[in-house]
Amino acid sequence: MSGILGETDIAAMIADLAEADGAVEIVLGSATTTGLSDRAALQIFDGEMPTMIAEPEAVHIEAGSLAGLESGSEITVAGVDYRVRAVLPYGDGAMERLSLTKR
Numbered sequence: 001m002s003g004i005l006g007e008t009d010i011a012a013m014i015a016d017l018a019e020a021d022g023a024v025e026i027v028l029g030s031a032t033t034t035g036l037s038d039r040a041a042l043q044i045f046d047g048e049m050p051t052m053i054a055e056p057e058a059v060h061i062e063a064g065s066l067a068g069l070e071s072g073s074e075i076t077v078a079g080v081d082y083r084v085r086a087v088l089p090y091g092d093g094a095m096e097r098l099s100l101t102k103r
Contacts, residue, residue: 010062010094024078026059028066035061037077038097057082057100063093074103 015034026035038058059077066075073084075098082100089096 024059025076026061026066027076028069028073031066031068033061033065035059035065035077035098057102059098059100060095061098063089063096069096069098075100 023034024037026033036059038060057077069075069084069087071084071086075082075084077100081103083103085099085101087096087098
């Protein structure tokens with residue numbers, strides 16, 4: 001896969017973050033990969049209604065690093081069980097953002 005980051009750059013970046021305790025282990029069945037944890041606050045209501053903030057769980061992985069990964073897959077991230085809500089490619093397509101919900 002080519003692009004701005006490219007596969008080699010992503011693997012090296014994640015390996016560097018893993019050494020600095022900035023990455024998490026992600027398991028799908030018997031497959032394991034390393035990814036980056038992400039919690040993004042989203043504003044749900046605004047205006048006259050009170051503002052509510054949700055913090056969906058998400059992880060970023062190298063695209064294709066977990067064969068069979070799809071919406072509805074059950075995975076473990078850093079020892080916590082999740083269901084994948086959506087698999088969203090981003091950037092140049094070399095990485096994917098997994099939107100998660102706890103099981």
